Amino acid sequence: MNLASLLAGLVFGLGLIVSGMANPAKVLGFLDLAGAWDPSLAFVMGGAVGVGMVAFFVARRRTLSWLGAPMRLPPARGIDRRLVGGSLLFGIGWGIAGFCPGPALVALGMGSVKALLFVGAMLVGMGLFELLEWRAQRGQRKTTAVPRSA
Helix, strand or coil, X not given: CHHHHHHHHHHHHHHHHHHCCCCHHHHHHHHCCCCCCCCXXXXXXXXXXXXXXXXXXXXXXXXXXXXXXXXXXXXXXXXXXXXXHHHHHHHHHHHHHCCCHHHHHHXXXXXXXXXXXXXXHHHHHHHHHHHHHHHHHHHHHHHHCCCCCX
């Protein structure tokens, strides 16, 4: 299973390099709708969405992966404040840096200093999120605890 994961990661990384997704200048050109817009990444994203839709359609009908591991798909959820807020933060970060997490890791592997800064900031953000989630869950446990009788 580790070999399959390695191969999938290598194919994914190579696809990001070939498509230009690991190049922040190309990504920022795609996001610059008012300037010299480069629509080529729209085709990359469209292809990725199409492949993902087929994969999820097939995965929903299975209990085990092709490698024998149990299928653990995320539960379907509606659009809520957390999803919208996370999407906004993701889009702002993508627009500022020209990276999203996958391409940033690929660029990091290619020795990009900008990617190193982005990945560092991403890890700090992930740590901050985990800390805030832990504190929120701890606070909920305290408020929902049943008082003991003497």
